[in-house]
Amino acid sequence: MSVWKNLGEHSVYENPWLRVHLADVELPDGRHLDHYVLRQRPVALATTVNEWNEALLLWRHRFITDSWGWELAAGVVEAGEDLEAAAAREMLEETGWRPGPLHHLLTVEPSNGLADGRHHVYWSETAEYVGHPEDAFESERREWVPLGEVPNLVAKGEIRSANAVAALLLLHHLRVT
Structure with missing residues (x-):
């Protein structure tokens, strides 16, 4: 199964509606990718x-x-x-x-x-x-x-x-x- 793994992330920006995080993602082949993620309220x-x-x-x-x-x-x-x-x-x-x-x-x-x-x-x-x-x-x-x-x-x-x-x-x- 090809799964992307989030090895950790940190906040680069926050406000009352959302947070922008930068995640260290490990791809199925072992390579790493920096990926921006928006964390939002429901x-x-x-x-x-x-x-x-x-x-x-x-x-x-x-x-x-x-x-x-x-x-x-x-x-x-x-x-x-x-x-x-x-x-x-x-x-x-x-x-x-x-x-x-x-x-x-x-x-x-x-x-x-x-x-x-x-x-x-x-x-x-x-x-x-x-x-x-x-x-x-x-x-x-x-x-x-x-x-x-x-x-x-x-x-x-x-x-x-x-x-x-x-x-x-x-x-x-x-x-x-």
Whole structure:
């Protein structure tokens, strides 16, 4: 079995969202490689799929890639916070909707060749509108998008983030097909 071995690493940069480490990696043939690794806090995401098979999504701009797209409410999990509680908190803060009982949908590693970040996606079948979102600045708008449109939106590049693509295609499969 060809296994890369991490023989140790040290921090070269840290901030509240991530740490950049330099790892001494031994390749299967015995050679060594210096490899940068991003160590990240877990991310929790949530959406609701209503009785009409519409998912609550955010339309937002990402300055890093200078792109617009549909995404799920998401954010980092605070120290000591339960993943499901974090997902519910993020959905309420970013959409103004409080989700009903959440179900774990999937966990993805969006960039596991560079980072250890895990994104934990939850969904509910009900939600209660509480009011204008506390973090409304994070998105241009919040809408109920039919799951039936998801494959086309992914193909057109209107759903771009890996976690949203994976989650919404799986929800489409589970609820529509």
